[in-house]
Amino acid sequence: MSPSKTVKIAPSILSANFAELGTEIRAIDAAGADYIHIDVMDGQFVPNLTFGAPVIKDLRRYTDKVFDVHLMINTPEKLLHNFVDAGSDIITVHGEATAHLHRLLQSIRAAGKKAGVALNPATPAESLAHVMPLLDMILVMTVNPGFGGQSHIPLNDKISTLAAMIKDEGRDIDLSVDGGVNADNAQGLITAGTNVLVAGSSVFKDGAEKYQENIEKLRG
Numbered sequence: 001m002s003p004s005k006t007v008k009i010a011p012s013i014l015s016a017n018f019a020e021l022g023t024e025i026r027a028i029d030a031a032g033a034d035y036i037h038i039d040v041m042d043g044q045f046v047p048n049l050t051f052g053a054p055v056i057k058d059l060r061r062y063t064d065k066v067f068d069v070h071l072m073i074n075t076p077e078k079l080l081h082n083f084v085d086a087g088s089d090i091i092t093v094h095g096e097a098t099a100h101l102h103r104l105l106q107s108i109r110a111a112g113k114k115a116g117v118a119l120n121p122a123t124p125a126e127s128l129a130h131v132m133p134l135l136d137m138i139l140v141m142t143v144n145p146g147f148g149g150q151s152h153i154p155l156n157d158k159i160s161t162l163a164a165m166i167k168d169e170g171r172d173i174d175l176s177v178d179g180g181v182n183a184d185n186a187q188g189l190i191t192a193g194t195n196v197l198v199a200g201s202s203v204f205k206d207g208a209e210k211y212q213e214n215i216e217k218l219r220g
């Protein structure tokens with residue numbers, strides 16, 4: 001994506017109040033969120049657990065915004081149909097979590113959903129070379145996945161490499177960054193080629209009346 005492309009903000013509900021998820025989603029929708037970033041963790045691929053498809057299905061009636069579902073689970077192909085049926089719009093899997101990434105991306109698209117791949121910090125951009133035609137989103141992890149509130153790992157070279165790969169592909173593919181994104185590093189990420197900023201703790205702070213201001217600060 002070129003830096004001039006409109007930047008989308010995807011608040012991560014990992015930092016929301018889990019006892020009030022529906023209310024929190026309505027609040028970030030009203031505050032100007034573009035995508036709702038939903039982190040699913042299995043306690044195996046990452047050292048933390050969140051929730052599964054039934055929760056996403058129940059949240060679906062709280063907003064019409066894009067559900068950007070980030071699956072941090074091993075062998076996501078086993079549960080894919082649950083996340084399709086729950087009302088996900090974009091389904092992002094980790095390249096490190098499946099032996100058959102190409103087939104899995106085909107399956108996501110065959111189900112009528114947008115397909116994304118997330119890359120852990122140590123996974124090179126070039127690992128996506130042979131699946132570019134199947135991608136609608138690339139999610140660059142700038143923390144080791146599992147928790148909100150971690151320090152951002154600067155990987156702007158990797159982001160620029162992926163932006164160039166997307167340009168070569170010649171289609172709109174979202175280039176998303178997830179982990180420690182805040183008002184201080186957002187502009188650098190956008191300059192490197194990011195067009196979707198995922199942010200948990202920097203959006204869900206200081207109470208719901210601040211969500212709009214927090215989102216606007218990320219847009220710059």
Ligand code: DX5
Binds near residue numbers: 013015037178179200
């Ligand atoms: C981490 C998750 C992120 C997390 C980001 O594994 O994928 O989406 O919520 O949280 P912050 O923005 O606080 O780093």
Ligand code: ZN
Binds near residue numbers: 012038070
């Ligand atoms: Zn995430």
